Amino acid sequence: LFGKVIGKIEKSGLQFPLSYFGPKALLIPFFGKRYEVDTSLRQYYLRAQMVNSEEGTPMGIGIWYEMQIHDPVSYLFKNANPEGSLQANVTSSAISTLSNLEMETMLEDRHSLSRSVRETVSPLSEQWGYRLGSVYIRKVEFTDRHMVQNITEKVVKRLVQVTSAMKQDGENRVGLIKSETAFRVSQKMAEASAARPKIVGAALNEIASMDSEVLDTVLEVMEIENLLASGAGIDILPNSSNVLIQLAEGTKSSDASEVVPAEIVDRD
Incomplete structure (x- = not known):
């Protein structure tokens, strides 16, 4: 009213200015101005x-x-x-907080940098009648498209190298495990083969x-x-055929068959 602020109403809803400002409220429509200010976040x-x-x-x-x-x-007025x-x-x-920082710091320390920005701006904003809330640096990006493309290609190549190295390392480990397993199995088989004659002899x-007699x-x-396992042939002759047996024994070296006396076959 007449270039001066006579007061403010902070409550929402239906209000009566006479109860706040007295008779001066009647002059506001003619000589003053009313301002509505949104105080939401x-x-x-x-x-x-x-x-x-x-x-x-x-x-x-x-x-x-x-x-x-x-x-x-x-x-409104400051x-x-x-x-x-x-x-x-x-x-x-x-800009002043983030300029000339290392790229790694920009990408990783955004929380602490956001707090620094808020601490710098908050005192001045309170003098102008508003309060600064949360400040957060949400995104840090490259603006040069050519640089982005080069970085993407390098990242892809690096990922391929890392993938191939991991694959080769896995194959080497699998081969080492297989060789160790084969060595242990062969060692155990050799030990079992060496122990078999001892067990059978005992x-x-x-x-x-x-x-x-049971042993015989x-x-x-x-x-x-x-x-039988060798697949050799067996010729059975009578016990009285000594000449034939001698002839068979003479040709044993050239023939795979073996002559067995009849008494042995009958006994078995």
């Missing part, structure tokens, strides 16, 4: 703000921040464009100590099994 996102890394690489950053008005009088001023301050603070000795029979059976 507002969110903004600034895209592709340019910064340079320590290596000289141009980078684009995306900044997300919140603001809320807490002093409408300062918001700054002609408070939202634009806040945006400029957030941008300049982010069993035969035990049989001989109990009954020698076992040996004859084993001999016949070996003979």
